Amino acid sequence: MGAGGLAALPWAVISTRYPPQARAKMLAAISSAWLLPALIGPLIASVMADTWSWRVVFWGLVPLLAISAPMCVLPLRVRFRQPQEGQAALGSRRVLWAALALAVSAGALVEGLRRADVLGLLLGAVALIGVGLSTRVLFPAGLWRFKSGLPSALMVRGLAAFAIMGTSSFLPLALSELRGLTLTGAGIVLSLGGVTWTLGSWIQARIEDARGEASRPARIRAGLGGVAVGVALTALGVLGVLPLWVIYPSWVLACLGMGIGYTSVSLFAMSNVKAEGAGQLSGQLANIESLMVALAAGVGGALIARVRPLDGAFTLAFAVTLLGAVLALAVAGRLWAGQKGKVQEEKEANLV
Template sequence: MARVTVTVPAARPVPPATLSVGLLLVVLVVAFESMAVGTVLPQVAADLRGLAWYGWASSAFLLASLFGAVVTGLLSDRRGLALGAGMSLAVFAAGLLVAGLAPDMPTFVVGRFVQGLGAGGLGALPFAVITARYPETSRARMLAAVSSAWLLPALTGPVLASLIAETWSWRAVFWGLVPVLALVAPLCVGPLRLGNEPPQATGGPSGLWPALGLTVSAGAVIEGLRRADLAGLLLIAAGAVGMARSARSLFPAGMLRLARGLPAALMLRGFAAFAVLGANTLLPLALHDLRGLTLTQAGSLLSVGGATWTLGSWVQAQLDLRGGPAGRPRRIRVGAVLLTLGLGVTTAAVLGALPLAGAYAGWCLTCLCMGVAYNANSLLALSSVPDRGAGRLSGQLANIEVLMVAVAAGIGGALVARLASLELAFTLAFGVTLLASLVPWLAATRLKPRD
């Protein structure tokens, strides 16, 4: 994955406060959209009569964000952060308008794809800006502020979006953010146009074509799963080959066989994301259609999950301070097992085998363990590479997560589209996520390279 490379001056002045405010507001808007959309998707699919496209609404956004992050990184390298940020904000806003005005589900999916292109660049923006424009003494504080900016949308985004959708329209969740972006964008982009000269590129677009190949190939697999004909089989076969070839340039060798060290850590992250975030894309629809919950009630479950994930991240940080990095492998192993347990309880409650309260208890346990194990695994992976390799590894960690969640959403959406019984479709879909959650058990035993 491309990353921004800058020349750091010996004494960099603190940037204007407007840049900090603008950057955090951009993060808030993107985070709110990210947390809110999953809640209103059931109503979108019902209104646009496009349940068969349900999986694509998430997969298109995720795959586009993978490619958008690479393109924005290259653009920022060559033309400066201001242009990269401005283009990402404009593309993201265009996607919001297309989705909010969509007359049918295929058009809505196109809007989600355009949103993803912009969101991919905006997701990497805080790290690039903090590295390029903030002195060393201010970076930790800004990174903490960026992380905290996700907490409010995690707590309020799903519930607020469901209230907007039930009171006015789900369309307001999308186009209502465009005026906010128009007010926020100058606060972020304006200060980036001042001060340092644009950074100079340090290499060719080495990650551009593999990222494009991976995006297109994964999209072919997802569309093939959705189709019940020969063309679907051909798309799956061609997409699988394309994904395998593209992955060689983006990820280290040995991932499929869970080679010790970094390959196992990346697979652990990928399958944990497949299991938990893949289930997250299906929960609102399942709770709405199988258990009769309103969008607001289903959204409250996602809010609780976001809060407990944040709590798990805090717990992991405190355990690191007290016990040091040596305890990370054990936390990952325990977290992986409890994650599966929580996901199993959630699944049973959603499908009606347990009381509905079990869904909340199970999802809290799942997200709490995800916060602990996910962060511990990321830190363990980052500690295994030299500083000069941290940028590439950060891209690999982000790419494997996006790819696996997109595939999980595609599989779940394909089952919903192809099976007449929604109960059977959700049973199989959640069963797939439970099976995926077992892979981190094995990967967690192979995180340390052999001496």
């Protein structure tokens, strides 16, 4: 819950406090905050797990949180607004209940996928209904129909996260079980991906500065194309169809494409929302990512737990996340359908 709240804050701040021409750089700066953790985090965690225990990795975070919490909270001391009243308060409570329902539904869906019995089927069915009803409140209409504009932007973001973060959730295990890499060796692969994701974010910021909004469609296509190709080649390398060394450049390609395409989609979403809707958008951006990552990890974990032989389970898990990458690239075409209509309306208004 804490991470979800923190994840939504940067989007709201950037949307309301920075002009459009500065947002690409700010998104890249936020990605840079991941650079050091992405570079050394997986490697250190892998060494600790190999040397002592994976439990040490989790307990080792407690001192870091104790040190960083005051640094994060103290500069943000501001006067809070008065509690909302009337219809605004009712709307806020409605969204809060929908968010809780989404969390419970997503958890129930993951548990339903994990179980191979009647209760699992029942949980899955009820959870799908819960996800559908709660997303109708939390997200703009047309999300699951890939409606042009903001709904498609949110889905592209979610599907891209489904592909990359879903794959990274089981990639170290696959490298260890199928290719014999140590956890440290698998951690190096994830570290390379984190660094190139950050690099991709800065590349898109430079292109945005040089060529403006007109370059976003090409950036999004190129980035999501890199995600799809990179995930596919990574899967072939892990499964032994291609040599082991292919994994390194292919995962770099996937994460570089993620940094370029993912951030460009976020810019597109910001440009489709007015300043007063920035808070709602920030929650939507964080929620769609969390939902899709949870589903990807849940589906992948269920397959790995239940399917044998293990290489068959990993094949299916890679196929699921690759499908997410391909769908993200396909749905991206819906972004500009709405933009064309918007531009045409603006032209007609100017003529009048």
